[in-house]
Amino acid sequence: MPLHFLTGAELSADQLTSLLDRALSLKSAPASSRALEGRSVALWFEKPSTRTRVSFEAGVFELGGHPLVLRTDDMQLTRGERIRDTALVLSRHVAAIGLRTGDESQLVELAEHATVPVVNMLSLRHHPCQALADLMTLREAFGSLEGRVLAYVGDGNNVARSLAIVGTLAGMEVRVAAPSGFQLAEPHGAVLTDDPAEAAAGADALYPGVGVSMGGDEPTAAARREALAAYRLDDALLDRAAPAAIALHCLPAHPGEEITEAVLYGARQRIW
Ligand code: CP
DSSP states (O other), X not given: OOOOBSSSTTSOHXXXXXXXXXXXXXXXXXXXXXXXXXXEEEEEESSOOSHHHHHHHHHHHXXXXXXXXXXXXXXXXXXXXXXXXXXXHHHTTOSEEEEEOSOHHHHHHHHHHOSSOEEESOOSSOOHHHHHHHHHHHHHHHSOOTTOEEEEEEOOOHHHHHHHHHHHHTTOEEEEEOOXXXXXXXXXXXXXXXXXHHHHTTOSEEEEEOSSOTTTSGGGHHHHHHHHGGGOBOHHHHHTSOTTOEEOOOSOOOBTTTBOHHHHTSTTBOOO
């Protein structure tokens, strides 16, 4: 059974630390490893992406490999081919498969049948690679993660869930502030509240949740924006955090909605 990366919960705390060490080392010396020399990696996107596509495609290239970007629209899946058969065929040609999908069952089915590792590049419930990238930023900002406090304010979506899973695994205190109806169904180790000020108090990092996610939220966008208006990350909320606190964001941002323009481009952001 290949080692898949679907939620982040597959990792032990030691594996997570090693992974972040390795990522930080590669970031400081790009193209210093040829771990994927002569291999291809399938990057299958069913949903739009800017950052994930570019970072994975550039990352595979920098490791000496060939990134094979696939769009569902161009595949025989649109003519009824099974996920299972797609998994079997891709596994014969590539070293790993990344998938971005809005359908969690598609990810699970792919992982069940692929004979190479499957990496979740965003699904309806999880965005573990986003959370890993955020932990890298926190390591760069604070040196270590143990005992650090990350406060997420806004919709309890896939990013919130992944930050809860991976952040608590790293020994952090993760707080998620969301109104009723938008909170995580399970805490995944995080402290849940409906009060953004309580979550922000003394935190090392504040992270706003995007209220209208792609693929499903658009029909109720106006109601969602109204319900989440009090959860906007602005300078006043950031002032409640620790003096050296930083602002994070998964992007794409919607200035004036989940974050103010002042915070997004301000001195305390570590977003860009
Ligand atoms: N953060 C993130 O997943 O960005 P993209 O949707 O642009 O890949």
